[in-house]
Amino acid sequence: GWSRRGEGWTTIDAPLDLAGALEALPDDQPVLVDCLTLWLTNHMLAEHDFDLECRRLADVLSRPRGPWFVVSNEVGQGIVPDNALARRFRDAAGRLNQQVATIADTVLLMVAGLPLKVK
Known part of the structure; x- marks a missing residue:
């Protein structure tokens, strides 16, 4: 984590407006x-329109x-979650x-610390 990073690192905490934080760099x-x-x-x-936020972030990225x-x-390789919120999260994270x-x-x-090039 953060304790291993040298003094040259700047940490920006952007729990919601990640797109705005990236645009400001x-x-x-x-x-x-x-x-x-x-x-x-x-x-x-927070019950935000996460589809809209994902599109906004993808645009900035x-x-x-x-x-x-x-x-x-990666959250879609396991079993199908038994509750609706977890299923919505799995699907949204996959998208x-x-x-x-x-x-x-x-x-x-990354699998067991080993990189597998997908693209």
Whole structure:
């Protein structure tokens, strides 16, 4: 986590307005977004229009102004959740991951600490 990062790291806490935080960064700023599934959870629990927010974020991510790295979790490889909120989250996270993967230059799936190049 944060304790391993050197003093050169700037941490921006953007639990809801991630798109706005990314837009406000200067050009050529390296970015590590950690993570999309937590950001999505925040919007779902706040009962926001998360489809709209995902489209807004994907639009900003499609125009990176430096090296941007985005972390997300794969949530669709397990069993189908037994409650409606968990199913909505799984489906929304899958759609968000697809949106971001479509615009990304490279997509890696990490399995047991090993990278599997998907794209």
